[in-house]
Amino acid sequence: RMMGLPIDRLVVATNENDVLDEFFRTGVYRVRGSADTHETSSPSMDISKASNFERFVFDLLGRDGAQTQALFGDALAGEGRFDLSQDPRFAEAATRYGFVSGKSTHADRLATIRDNHQRHGVTIDTHTADGVKVAQALRGDPAVPMIVLETALPIKFAETIFEALGHAPERPAKFDGIEALPKRVHVMPADVEQVKAYIVQHCD
Template sequence: MDISKASNFERFIFQMTGSDGIATSGLWQTLGETGQFDLRSLQPHAWARVQESGMVSGRSTHANRLETIRDLDQRYRRVIDTHTADGVCIGRRYLEPGVPMICLETAQPAKFEESILEALGRPAPRPPGLEQLESLPQRVQNISQDVEALKRFIEQHALQ
């Protein structure tokens, strides 16, 4: 799972640069071209803010994700998604005795059907109220790639 260009990470970097859009754009361009950027050398003030923030990071593998999903399911009867599993896996590496850690769910497990099936051998539960959603008929309406056409479509169909 490559989330190196995740929008929430970009927002974090934007805040660390002092809300400098040009600096953030430059970092993202470097990331796109080289697969990385070095905040320490390119934006030393931003790097200082990162250090002050207490933000930490880590890496987890697909196997780590699956094991974390299984572990939380077995211990707490809680099915988590793959992104949350990454957070829990990495968070556990930074646990300190006597210091509670909270890990917030980042997505619905049902969005990651293949990984949940692989981890647990069963599909992810559907969110309450959406259990039958997939069995309902699907409606598709093609419209032109035009903002005004989209606005008209929304106006005509919003209250149906």
């Protein structure tokens, strides 16, 4: 969008671990503790803090490195949060950068997987379902196409797909018999140098 691509909005979808949704709605970035980080059916989105988020905040703050460092250093270390809701630049997250956000729950995922399968004959995974659900809710102008990127194969989340559709997802041929393939496990102590040496020995 900053390079001139005609993108109307960038939709951020989260699951129940809504660190980013909370920020884009309120301006408050709050790192979650383990008690507030939930295990969900879209596990790759089960985060307590957002990776690389400081890069966006750096741009949002006019590329002010000192303020970005203060927020992600002192503020997070001391309070576990920072608040940009009163900073006039926070509004630019939507107006300049096009970000909007929403949250999806387990029930939303099931309903979205089921609806997508019934209407389009396509089975989507749980993470993609989060994206589709939020994208539909925040569609905006129906004349503007909405693109949702599929993020994983449904077979990886067969239990939830079965819960939504009543049958297991189709298994790609390359995964046939994968459970019967030999497993290679080498238990090592928590020692960095030994791990490095093992990699050198076995990665010619």
